[in-house]
Amino acid sequence: MKKNKNMTNYGYCCINMQLRKQKPSVTTNRSMIKRTFEAKGPDYASELIVQNVRDLREIIKWNEQNGIKLYRLSSDIMPWMSEYNISDLKDFRIIRTILEDCGDLAREYGQRLTFHPGPFDVLASLNENVVTKSIADLNKHGEIMDLMGLPRTPYAAINIHVNTTQGGKEEAMQRFVDNFHLLDASVRTRLVVENDDKQKQYAVEDLYQGIFSKINIPITFDYHHHWCHPGELTQEEALKMASTTWPKGTKQLCHYSSCKQIHEDASVMARAHADYIYEHINTFGLNLDIELEAKAKELAVQKYVKQFASQLV
Numbered sequence: 593m594k595k596n597k598n599m600t601n602y603g604y605c606c607i608n609m610q611l612r613k614q615k616p617s618v619t620t621n622r623s624m625i626k627r628t629f630e631a632k633g634p635d636y637a638s639e640l641i642v643q644n645v646r647d648l649r650e651i652i653k654w655n656e657q658n659g660i661k662l663y664r665l666s667s668d669i670m671p672w673m674s675e676y677n678i679s680d681l682k683d684f685r686i687i688r689t690i691l692e693d694c695g696d697l698a699r700e701y702g703q704r705l706t707f708h709p710g711p712f713d714v715l716a717s718l719n720e721n722v723v724t725k726s727i728a729d730l731n732k733h734g735e736i737m738d739l740m741g742l743p744r745t746p747y748a749a750i751n752i753h754v755n756t757t758q759g760g761k762e763e764a765m766q767r768f769v770d771n772f773h774l775l776d777a778s779v780r781t782r783l784v785v786e787n788d789d790k791q792k793q794y795a796v797e798d799l800y801q802g803i804f805s806k807i808n809i810p811i812t813f814d815y816h817h818h819w820c821h822p823g824e825l826t827q828e829e830a831l832k833m834a835s836t837t838w839p840k841g842t843k844q845l846c847h848y849s850s851c852k853q854i855h856e857d858a859s860v861m862a863r864a865h866a867d868y869i870y871e872h873i874n875t876f877g878l879n880l881d882i883e884l885e886a887k888a889k890e891l892a893v894q895k896y897v898k899q900f901a902s903q904l905v
Contacts, residue, residue: 600880600904601843602897603662604889605708608651618651620644623671637671638681644669645690652694656701660893662881664706665736673732674725678739688739695740704881705742706749706845707733714755716768727774734778744781746810747842751784754794754803761794765802772807784845786812787830788821789863795823796830800837810837814847815873816885820863828876835878848873849885869896872903 611618622640629637648669655663670678681687698705713726733750742748756764772780785803787796794802796818799811813834818827825833831846838844849865856866867887875882886892897904 600875600882601661602893603660603664603883604893605664605883605885606666607889608654609889609891611651611654618647620648620651620666621668623668629672634676635682638683641670641687642683645687645694649690649694649697652697652703655703660890661702662704662883664708664883667707667709670736674729678732678735691739692741695742704747706751708751709733711755713752715771716754716756716764718758723771730779731776734776734782737782738778744778745842746782746784746839748782749784749845750779750782751786751812753786753788757792761798762802768803769806784810784812787814787817789817791821795821796833797823797825800833804837812845812847816849816851831876843879843881846880846882847885848882868892872900
C-alpha cells in the first residue's frame with residue numbers, strides 16, 4: 593500500500609474488524625449505558641479509557657504494519673466524557689502518557705488522525721442548551737487531540753455537519769459562524785465542515801458561501817453525500833471547490849462510500865453505506881486523503897487498494 597505523501601491515501605473509521613475479533617479484543621469503543629455510568633461513575637469510565645487508549649496504540653501500530661496512513665479516531669474512546677473533566681480522572685496520568693505515546697507513533701509513522709463527532713453536536717441549534725453541550729463535547733475532542741500532541745491545524749481534523757436548518761439555511765449557518773467563536777482554540781484550529789446527503793440540507797456551495805467565506809474553515813467533501821444531494825455542481829466542480837478551502841500544505845480530506853442500495857441490498861434507503869467500495873474513486877487529479885466510510889472498515893480499504901491497484905495515483 594502506498595506511503596508517498598504526494599499520493600492519495602485511503603483510510604478507515606474507528607473500528608478495526610480484524611483486531612476486534614482477536615481474543616482479547618482490540619477496540620477503542622468500550623463504553624457503557626447511562627444506567628451503568630450513573631451507578632459506577634467516572635472511575636469506571638477511567639478504567640475503560642485506559643483500555644481504549646492502550647488499544648488505540650495497537651491499532652496505530654497495525655495501521656503502520658499494513659501501510660494505512662489515515663485513521664478516524666472513535667469518539668467512544670472516552671465514554672460519557674461530557675460528564676467529567678478529563679484531567680480529574682483517577683487514571684489521568686496513565687491516560688495522558690499513553691495518548692502522548694499514540695501521538696508520537698502517529699508522527700513517526702506519518703499517520704493522519706481525525707475525529708468525526710456525532711450528530712448531537714449542533715453548533716447552529718436554536719436551543720441554547722444544545723449549543724452549550726455541543727461546545728463542551730467538541731472542546732473535549734480538541735483536548736484529546738492536544739493530549740496526543742496533534743497539530744492545531746485541519747490536518748488533525750475535527751469534522752462536523754451543520755446538523756440543522758432551523759429558521760432557514762442562511763440563518764442556521766450564521767448561528768454556526770457565531771457559535772464557532774465560542775469554541776476553544778483546540779477546536780477552532782481543527783474544525784472542518786461536511787456537505788450533507790439530504791436535499792434540504794447543505795451542499796458544498798452552501799457551505800462555501802455561508803461558512804467558509806466567513807470563518808475560513810475547510811470543507812470535507814463527501815462523494816456519496818454529493819451523489820445524494822449534488823446542489824448545482826458536478827462532482828468534479830464540488831470536489832474542486834472544496835479543495836480551495838484547504839490551507840496550503842494540508843492535504844484535502846474527503847469521505848467516500850458506495851451506495852448499499854445499488855450494490856448490496858435494494859431494500860435500504862439510497863443514503864445507506866455499503867460494506868465495501870465497488871467503484872474506482874475519481875480524484876480528478878487532486879492529492880487527497882480519503883476516509884472510506886464502508887461498513888467493512890479496514891477490510892474495505894484492503895480490498896479496494898488490491899482491486900484498483902493499477903488505477904491508483
